[in-house]
Amino acid sequence: MDISLESIDELFQSYNYQIAPASNNKLRIYTLRYGMYHAAELIKFDESFDESSIKAEYSENGYATEVKVFSSKEEIEEYLLETDRYCIFVMFFLTKMFYPFLTIETLFR
Numbered sequence: 001m002d003i004s005l006e007s008i009d010e011l012f013q014s015y016n017y018q019i020a021p022a023s024n025n026k027l028r029i030y031t032l033r034y035g036m037y038h039a040a041e042l043i044k045f046d047e048s049f050d051e052s053s054i055k056a057e058y059s060e061n062g063y064a065t066e067v068k069v070f071s072s073k074e075e076i077e078e079y080l081l082e083t084d085r086y087c088i089f090v091m092f093f094l095t096k097m098f099y100p101f102l103t104i105e106t107l108f109r
Contacts, residue, residue, distance in 0.1 A: 003073045008043070011073070017041065021062065027051050039083075042067045043076075054087045 005028065009019055012030040020029035026046035032039045040058040042051050044067060051067055058065045070076045 005045075007073070008076065011076060011080065012041070015083075022054065027054065029058075031053065031058075033085045038063045044069045 005025060008028065012028075013019070015032075017030035017032045018052045020031055020040070023029045026044070026049040028043040028045070030043070032041070038061075040055075040063040041067060042055055044051060047069065055065050055067060068079065070079070071088075
C-alpha cells in the first residue's frame with residue numbers, strides 16, 4: 001500500500017479512534033469507545049506478523065477485535081464509513097430502549 005502510517009493514523013483519528021501505544025510499523029492498533037461498546041481494529045502491514053497474542057489481550061479486556069489487511073486508502077475509508085454507520089444505528093437502537101419517543105429523524109436534525 002502506497003500510504004504513510006501517519007496518513008492512516010490521521011484517517012482513523014478522524015473517526016474518533018485512538019492509536020494504541022503498542023502500535024508499530026507491522027501492526028497498527030486503533031481503539032474506539034462508544035458508551036459500553038469498545039472496539040480494537042488491528043491493521044496488519046506485515047502479513048507474517050503474528051498478532052494473535054495482541055488480539056487475545058484486547059478480546060480478554062472486553063474489546064470487539066478485528067484483524068484487517070487493506071490494499072488501499074480508499075478501502076480503509078470505505079471500511080471506516082461502514083463501521084461508523086453501524087455504530088450510529090446500534091447506539092440509536094440501544095438509546096431507543098430507554099427513550100422510546102425518539103425517531104431516526106430526530107437524531108439527524
